Amino acid sequence: MPAAGSGVRLGAGIPKAFVELGDRTMLERSVAGLLASGVVDDVVAVVPDDRVDEAESLLSPLRVGRHVVVVTTGGAERTDSVRNGLAALTTAHDAATGAAVYDVLLVHDAARCLTPAGSIRRVVEAVRAGEAAVVPVLPVVDTVKQVDAAGHVVGTPDRAALRAVQTPQGFAPDVLLAAYDAAGDVATDDAGLVERLGRRVATVQGAALAFKITTADDRALAEFHLRSRPTAQPQEDP
Ligand SMILES: Nc1ccn([C@@H]2O[C@H](COP(=O)(O)OP(=O)(O)OP(=O)(O)O)[C@@H](O)[C@H]2O)c(=O)n1
Numbered sequence: 001m002p003a004a005g006s007g008v009r010l011g012a013g014i015p016k017a018f019v020e021l022g023d024r025t026m027l028e029r030s031v032a033g034l035l036a037s038g039v040v041d042d043v044v045a046v047v048p049d050d051r052v053d054e055a056e057s058l059l060s061p062l063r064v065g066r067h068v069v070v071v072t073t074g075g076a077e078r079t080d081s082v083r084n085g086l087a088a089l090t091t092a093h094d095a096a097t098g099a100a101v102y103d104v105l106l107v108h109d110a111a112r113c114l115t116p117a118g119s120i121r122r123v124v125e126a127v128r129a130g131e132a133a134v135v136p137v138l139p140v141v142d143t144v145k146q147v148d149a150a151g152h153v154v155g156t157p158d159r160a161a162l163r164a165v166q167t168p169q170g171f172a173p174d175v176l177l178a179a180y181d182a183a184g185d186v187a188t189d190d191a192g193l194v195e196r197l198g199r200r201v202a203t204v205q206g207a208a209l210a211f212k213i214t215t216a217d218d219r220a221l222a223e224f225h226l227r228s229r230p231t232a233q234p235q236e237d238p
């Protein structure tokens with residue numbers, strides 16, 4: 001779980017994953033949401049260097065039953081943070097068993113902390129059914145324009161062929177590790193690195209509640225959803 005971003009666009013003055021929504025930080029909500037989905041065993045949370053102790057303390061109550069929750073530090077770009085998370089996972093495996101024990105790896109933004117369980121499950125099921133890489137998507141409802149540097153429209157892609165992509169993105173472990181090994185530069189999502197290997201990326205239905213909390217308006221929207229359902233993290237698709 002990449003959670004090491006600074007949250008410039010949110011403008012809260014602290015790293016975004018540590019911003020509270022209601023009584024819990026986005027980080028806690030996101031990790032709890034994954035573990036509550038019933039299809040996630042362990043989580044590596046990737047946080048800013050100076051937030052490791054705080055993350056350990058926030059996430060400690062979630063270390064129940066068989067679940068392992070590891071905290072490690074991030075890098076300058078999201079890609080760097082995910083790479084650090086994968087390294088922590090590999091190290092943990094080598095120390096414990098000497099072999100990979102997972103059949104699916106997910107990469108999930110801490111900033112998508114209201115993601116319903118259904119979306120997480122659909123991604124995992126599609127990887128288990130044989131897809132090497134899977135992304136949850138929504139149809140694009142606005143017309144999308146391509147613009148030049150001056151902001152003038154240079155094209156209108158066919159909206160029917162466009163999708164807005166969310167997380168968690170799911171992968172066969174060897175495919176994700178190979179994609180990060182091969183990655184020379186940054187990508188805006190993890191599946192983009194898999195595409196560069198020439199591998200197929202499948203789509204499954206995403207969820208409106210899996211929106212990425214990016215701006216103050218998004219935060220207000222998330223708080224509205226939580227006030228509407230005060231008792232729990234949303235776990236089912238609307
Ligand atoms: N160097 C980075 C940058 C981003 N992320 C994480 O990647 C997810 C998606 O990134 P984004 O929403 O863009 O978060 P920020 O980078 O914090 O936002 P901003 O660009 O506004 O600063 C977030 O959970 C964020 O914490 C990360 O782990 N490491």
Ligand SMILES: C[C@](O)(CO)[C@H](O)COP(=O)(O)O
Pocket residue numbers: 078109165166167188189190212
């Ligand atoms: C991975 C992602 O959430 C898919 O939509 C998105 O690309 C992250 O972008 P950000 O600029 O790092 O928020």
